[in-house]
Amino acid sequence: MQFYDTMAGKKVSFESLSPNKVGIYVCGPTVYDYCHLGHARAYVAFDVIVKHLRYLGNEVTYVRNFTDIDDKIIARAAKVSRKPTELADQFIEEFHKDMDALKVARADVEPRVSQHVGPIILLVQKLIDKEMAYVTPSGNVYYAVRRFADYGKLSRRNPDDLRSGSRVAANPEKRDPIDFVLWKKAKPGEPKWESPWGEGRPGWHIECSAMSMEYLGTTFDIHGGGKDLVDSMHHENEIAQSQGANGPGTFAKHWIHNGFVQFNGEKMSKSLGNFFTIRELLGRHDPESLRYFLLTVHYRGPINFEVEAYCPSCGERLVERSGEEAGAETCPSCGAELEPDAMRKAARFSGLEEADARLEYVYETLSRIDEVLAVGKDPGGGAILSPADSMEERFREAMDNDFNTAAAIAGLSDTLKLANRLLDVPKEAPKDVRRRTLAAIRQGLDRVGGVLGLWQDDPSEYLVRHNNRLAEKMGLSPAEIEDKIRQRTQARKNKEFERADAIRQELLRLGVELRDGAGTTQWRIRPL
Ligand SMILES: [Zn+2]
Ligand SMILES: [Zn+2]
Incomplete structure (x- = not known):
């Protein structure tokens, strides 16, 4: 199988470090708020990547961390007068709720930074001992980027470019403006731990180096995350830390990055108030629709999420306005004031509506196949009709080619058409061939659906739920x-x-x- 390796800058043939065993680390969420679509996209993508690696017969160890100590968490906790650890605990729970709804399986290990400060301190000390890091008089520890020759290899940016492009205010403590923090001296009221450099807490990047090492060893197969983690230098910094400590050639063998989610009608979504959380979307669409929608686009490409705005008063579609008009807060049709909360409720998502319809079609097909297979007897082995006979093989080919879920899903449609023809026109094929073909399609869809995390519900239960939801709408x-x-x-x-x-x-x-x-x-x- 092949996939695009960001480090190689091209598709590579994948061979794991030990046969049929794959270790994969994916950067998890910083838990201070509800998940948005960007999170859903990343974790659904890696869920399918892991499921496909398992489908191919690999024993996969999947590690995805929780960043439960961070500036953002501390700032949010202060704003709502709560303890940072309490806030983090709550949003780990909310994360699990959203991911469970999206049928994203739990990772095998979900380590939290707050529970790995010991190994983090040891790693920082190792970097200091090797003179890859330095302690400042105030008690901060920084990574000395210039000491790591390969810095910038993943993002294809060199330290000089970064330095000239840096808009960060000069920090007199740092030897070089591009040096990044490994250990932060404690400020009053913040979570803190004892360390050889005084009380403090880990910087953001060091956790992933320390926790991947803890659960996957110094060298492992795949590291993943969103493309933003390349741009923000997070992954570059992870490499510098891990290879700085353990030597060249260690750490992740391959890098996989998923693309962004773009909101169409930026102005419109701005007046709607930014991001939609997963929770908000799942209140209106079946979770499986969101998962399906995300998988119909290749994981590396951008996803366009269409948000259509409607006037909450008259129901008129509000087309995107430009220039000064964009500031107008009244409906051009009825003159009603456009209040953001009401507008969010009235917004529609064409991508999810299409996904609803497509899933209904597949579940109806499955439900009808189940009805046919429930009566009569098994015709035994023998030929089945094309293209059902090659469905799974074509699915696997698409997935083996850089986890192309879009092509894999599109490749199922001719088989679904065949199933519906056999259901609509029973005389289309001899009785035993028809039954055998429908049974093969049912089993095949079950298996490929298992990889995609789709169509795993009981069809009749799904259809009841789906129709209830439509009726209420x-x-x-x-x-x-x-x-x-x-x-x-x-x-x-x-x-x-x-x-x-x-x-x-x-x-x-x-x-x-x-x-x-x-x-x-x-x-x-x-x-x-
Ligand atoms: Zn990370
Ligand atoms: Zn109106």
């Missing part, structure tokens, strides 16, 4: 729909067919379509 009550269906069933029993039909028509006018099955009637929303 349209202002319909699922309980009332069920009640109408009961009335119709009773009318049919009483042979009052006109009344039964009137109920069906009434529901249809509301956007509710009925499907009569063996002894039951299912309903689904067909938006008008």
Whole structure:
């Protein structure tokens, strides 16, 4: 299999350090707030990368840390008058809630900085001993970037460029403006630990070097994270720390970076107030839709997240305004004031709406296949129809080519079409071939869905949940729909067919379509 290695600057063939064993470290979140789309993208991407490596038969050790000590956490905690550790604990919990909803599996190890200060101190001391770092009279420790010859290799920027480009105010403590902090002297009221250099806490970068070493050894297969971690020099600094301590050739063999999430209609999203949190989106769409949406774009490319604004009063679509008009805070159609909170609630996300529709299609296909397979007997082995016979192979090829989930998902559509043709027109194929093909498609989708983290729910449960959500969005009550269906069933029993039909028509006018099955009637929303 191949993937794009940021360090090599090209696609490389992957061979793990020891056969069928892969160690992977991914930089985790700094926990002081709810996760936004950028987090969802990174952790869904690496979740699939890990799942695919496992699907290929590797024993994977996945380490993803929590940054639970940081300036941002301390600042936020002070603002809301809470202890930094309490705030961090809360947002680790919230992170898990969001990731569980997105079916992002827990990493094998999820180390927290606050629990690894010991190994961090030892690593900083090692760097000081090797003269790769220095202690200032005030009790801070800095990494001496000029002492590390390979600095800038990953980001392809050299120290001189960085220095001239540096807009950071001169810090008289540093030997060079590009030196970065390994240990920060404690300020009053901040979390602090004893160290050989006085009380203080770790800088941001050192934790990843220390914790990857602790759980994966000095050299391991893959290091991952968002592209922003290259630009911010975080990964460059990790390399400098780890190789500075353990020598050339150590640390991560390969680097994988995921792309950004871009918000379309920047001005519009600005008036909507920035980012949407995962929590906010999951209140309106099935978590699986967000996961599907993220996976329809290759992990390295940018994702455009369309935010469509609607007037909360008249429902008119608000097209992007430009220039001075952008400051106008009233609806051009009805003149109502555009209040940001109400606008956020009225916003729509076309990408997630498309994902909803696509998932409904796949789950409906699965549900219908299950109905067919539930009766009759297994026809045994034999040929199955094309392209179902090569579905999994093509999926694997796409995934083996730099984890191309977009191509892998697109490659399933011809098989899904075949499934629907076989379901719609049973005579399309001999009975045993049809059944065997549908069974193979069902199993194949289960396996590839396991890698993607999609279609793992019971189809009928998913469809109930999905239709309830759609009904509520349209202002319909699922309980009332069920009640109408009961009335119709009773009318049919009483042979009052006109009344039964009137109920069906009434529901249809509301956007509710009925499907009569063996002894039951299912309903689904067909938006008008
Ligand atoms: Zn890191
Ligand atoms: Zn309006």
